Amino acid sequence: MPLDAARALAAPPRTARISWAVKDVLLYHLGIGAGHPATDPGELRYTLESRLHVLPSFATVAGGGPPGVIRALSMPGVDVDLARVLHAGQSLTVHRPLPAEGSATTSDRIVAVYDKGGAALLVLRTEAADTDGPLWTCDARIHVRGEGGWGGDRGPSTRGGAPTGPPDRTLGVAVREEQALLYRLTGDRNPLHADTAFAALAGFDRPILHGLCTYGMTLKAVVDTLLDGDVTRVRSCATRFAGVVHPGETLRVRMWRGDGEVTVAVSAVDRGEAPVLTDTTVTHS
Numbered sequence: 158m159p160l161d162a163a164r165a166l167a168a169p170p171r172t173a174r175i176s177w178a179v180k181d182v183l184l185y186h187l188g189i190g191a192g193h194p195a196t197d198p199g200e201l202r203y204t205l206e207s208r209l210h211v212l213p214s215f216a217t218v219a220g221g222g223p224p225g226v227i228r229a230l231s232m233p234g235v236d237v238d239l240a241r242v243l244h245a246g247q248s249l250t251v252h253r254p255l256p257a258e259g260s261a262t263t264s265d266r267i268v269a270v271y272d273k274g275g276a277a278l279l280v281l282r283t284e285a286a287d288t289d290g291p292l293w294t295c296d297a298r299i300h301v302r303g304e305g306g307w308g309g310d311r312g313p314s315t316r317g318g319a320p321t322g323p324p325d326r327t328l329g330v331a332v333r334e335e336q337a338l339l340y341r342l343t344g345d346r347n348p349l350h351a352d353t354a355f356a357a358l359a360g361f362d363r364p365i366l367h368g369l370c371t372y373g374m375t376l377k378a379v380v381d382t383l384l385d386g387d388v389t390r391v392r393s394c395a396t397r398f399a400g401v402v403h404p405g406e407t408l409r410v411r412m413w414r415g416d417g418e419v420t421v422a423v424s425a426v427d428r429g430e431a432p433v434l435t436d437t438t439v440t441h442s
């Protein structure tokens with residue numbers, strides 16, 4: 158059976174040792190569009206080792222990618238076809254600022270399996286710690302088309318939305334044509350993001366962008382626009398991947414300030430403002 162919810166939930170956590178270097182952080186920042194436009198000197202904090210700050214979303218790729226992507230999809234009780242998988246949501250809590258180089262022990266396990274009828278929704282939790290204590294906790298929500306309908310728990314029912322009032326800040330963010338090809342070098346080599354033939358198997362007419370790439374681009378937009386470029390102020394970032402992003406298109410990032418948090422909505426400008434990220438919140442100091 159490709160998906161056995163009880164077995165997946167009962168499986169013990171998997172642990173791994175990961176490490177990363179300055180070069181990995183620089184590559185990640187390029188992968189999410191840092192340095193664009195190249196004329197902005199502030200971008201050097203993402204692209205020059207002597208001024209390097211680590212965007213907390215680097216946690217989602219530290220050590221060569223989420224201890225998942227393909228590995229997450231082949232654990233006890235989970236053996237699903239990659240062409241049926243979409244990233245549906247992501248949350249990250251950083252327990253302290255990420256160092257530009259380091260090593261950690263990660264532990265990951267499936268913490269929920271929801272039966273959405275036509276699909277299953279898996280929640281994969283990853284916790285990372287080093288010798289000084291916890292570093293980050295991530296939850297990835299993974300949508301598996303065609304795997305629902307076993308009569309299991311449907312889970313929470315949330316419909317994507319955004320605040321109704323005018324945003325405090327709005328930013329246009331260009332996604333480069335080669336963005337997915339660059340981003341995949343950070344670890345997620347899912348052919349969905351590079352190979353037109355594979356994208357067709359998943360029901361798309363061309364490769365789509367990694368959800369975690371849009372996630373990083375959005376967090377960077379918030380940090381640069383509302384947090385004075387200070388990556389250490391970020392505490393958490395949660396989002397729902399409500400619609401696909403195509404390399405080469407322009408995104409509109411709308412931000413609403415709250416008390417210690419920013420609510421964000423991202424849409425595709427040239428597709429009638431189709432929602433891309435909804436239910437997005439960045440908490441900060």
Ligand SMILES: CCCCCCC[C@@H](O)CC(=O)SCCNC(=O)CCNC(=O)[C@H](O)C(C)(C)COP(=O)(O)OP(=O)(O)OC[C@H]1O[C@@H](n2cnc3c(N)ncnc32)[C@H](O)[C@@H]1OP(=O)(O)O
Binds near residue numbers: 298367
């Ligand atoms: C660490 C491991 C990481 C693994 C990553 C995987 C590998 C990567 O390479 C893959 C990718 O990056 S894919 C690219 C990024 N993702 C996308 O582009 C997906 C865009 N979203 C969609 O297409 C649809 O929203 C879609 C298809 C996701 C859902 O659309 P619909 O079927 O129309 O569903 P909808 O009606 O919106 O919702 C159905 C039920 O599911 C719940 N739900 C959906 N997203 C959720 C989320 N993020 N969190 C919680 N619940 C969520 C809905 O609430 C709904 O529940 P119910 O029916 O009970 O109300």
